Amino acid sequence: MNRPSWDTKRTTIKDIAAAAEVDPSTVTRALQNSPRVREATRERIQALAREMGYVPNMAARTLVTKRSGIIGLVIPDMTNPFFAELARGIETEAQKHSLRVLTRNTEGLEAAERDAIGFFTELKVEGLVVAMARCPREYYEDLASPVPLVHVNRDDLPHHVSCDRYSGSREIMEHLIDSGHRHIALVTGPAGPAQEPKRAAYVDALEAHSIPYNPELVFDFNGLLPDTERVANEIASTHVRPTAVFAWNDLCALGLIRHFTLQGLRVPDDVSIAGHDDLAITRYMDPPLTTVHWPMYELGQHSVRYLYRLNHGQPAVTPDIPEPQVRLRSSIRKIS
Amino acid sequence: MNRPSWDTKRTTIKDIAAAAEVDPSTVTRALQNSPRVREATRERIQALAREMGYVPNMAARTLVTKRSGIIGLVIPDMTNPFFAELARGIETEAQKHSLRVLTRNTEGLEAAERDAIGFFTELKVEGLVVAMARCPREYYEDLASPVPLVHVNRDDLPHHVSCDRYSGSREIMEHLIDSGHRHIALVTGPAGPAQEPKRAAYVDALEAHSIPYNPELVFDFNGLLPDTERVANEIASTHVRPTAVFAWNDLCALGLIRHFTLQGLRVPDDVSIAGHDDLAITRYMDPPLTTVHWPMYELGQHSVRYLYRLNHGQPAVTPDIPEPQVRLRSSIRKIS
DNA sequence: ACAAATAATACAAACGTTTGTATTATGGTG
């Protein structure tokens, strides 16, 4: 006796039915406010349910209705506010369809991502949105998932939601060049569909202004904050030091600024820096970062709309999302 | 015809049973590698399952086993890296018990939190960890949840996992005073169990050094980054400007630093600042922030261990977590 | 007051697993 409340048997619809002296089917209907049950009965039953602490058994419900009311979200890194924005967008839109969002974190591991997708599939979620999927293209093609799935930021896959990756970066590059910079470093990130357009924007901008492309000025970054130290060192020890850096993303820019400062370089006086993503903290950095705004919140909204269409047999048009805009702040200096 | 893969009927254990010409029960056992089925049969069945693209139906399984293998995590704000750390801690520990973690975001709304808890309860999760719960104490006491629940950072509730909130703050205050500061502002945050110990540490430290307590020097902060502007303005317009600020948390400190800088005040030369939590970005701020390390990762691990004990009828001792340590960086200046 | 129409409720099957028990097949022993 006196066992904790959670290993005691839960009250079921049958219990309520017994207490109310009606059939279980009447109880369900009462609970979902069906017009098929009389006002008085309904109230009696609902009161009873409340008193008896009834909590529906989702498993049983899902089993018969085949709907869980859940949207699964798979992200590589909770720590990155970038994905938090996405989650917020998804949630607000999901709420409109009275769906709930459950999030699963993969730490950027392929295996974890596969597990997450499999798990959500078993859970019979209404839809799955996967952000910056890590697995190779073939995996998703062969998946034949019994669950509708939309990708965010994986432009190379079918059923994706994304933005134009080229124009924002190109615009940043133009801005850098307009400001007088000629030695511009590019920091690229982990392989993925984001890499190529950014590099292309870099190369094209250079070419458009007849600035020679110098491979010594492009650097790799593994995507994790601590790695910025290495990158900053490499940049600082180039043959001709760049006067500007187009960083992989805002986090990268943050780290670079820090380590440049530590090296006695001042931003933007000695080096200008541009970022990508427009994280919230970007406004609070010193100097505030010039960056490309990436509309994760909107992408989140669009992805659940996309799922909705998929689930309702409507044509799955890739949504039209406005071009990412450049946010000019003060991390870039005009040089003569 | 040619309907998308997700609205076609999924293959079930029965289908496999039919194909293999065995009983469904044999199929389950084969699938879970039970020794009760012959090697050859097992392999045949598993192959078949693979071919037919079988994916188990969690709802059905949960219905009969009453176990979902899920741990539910409820956090107020994904955007805050603070909680991301917690999630990581929970995940690594959950993995050891082969549980999966599903996260639900509440945006700090009480209603959303209640919905999340209810939802996870319906889902029959193995356990629930709720971070910085927003609802009043009575709610949780009356909950009589049929699911074991542990709180993180709600020291006032039963079944909580937390740290000593006083000592770290006290230590920071001592450090500030030792560094010569006499006019120290305190920024407090939203009501909750975190508020009181911090305030007490502030008051006690002042008293211990016979510094008069000046209510004009304590400020409220609503916890959201944009609100730091208002707070910074209020601080700047006090009668005697404080030489140091003990901020509610690191995010608050970040915002204050920014707005002080905008006002022409230099940190730490004109104002010293201390934070709380020790977020990762804290090291990358300018200046790097002196703060109290709050071991969210460990708290996450402990909370799932706690749940484990709860689920196995072991005594639920509040775990012994080391005192939070102060991380001395350079946002505090020694003054004469 | 009596059909007929309709409102309210009851019945029963189904969802896809799991698991205890019963049954049948297999092999070993005397």
Next chain:
DNA sequence: CACCATAATACAAACGTTTGTATTATTTGT
């Protein structure tokens, strides 16, 4: 070869809902 132990498999009930259909109660019109 008959017998027993054991291995392999089949049977059947159960989990807690939902929902289509059948049944019973109540109202309505004449």
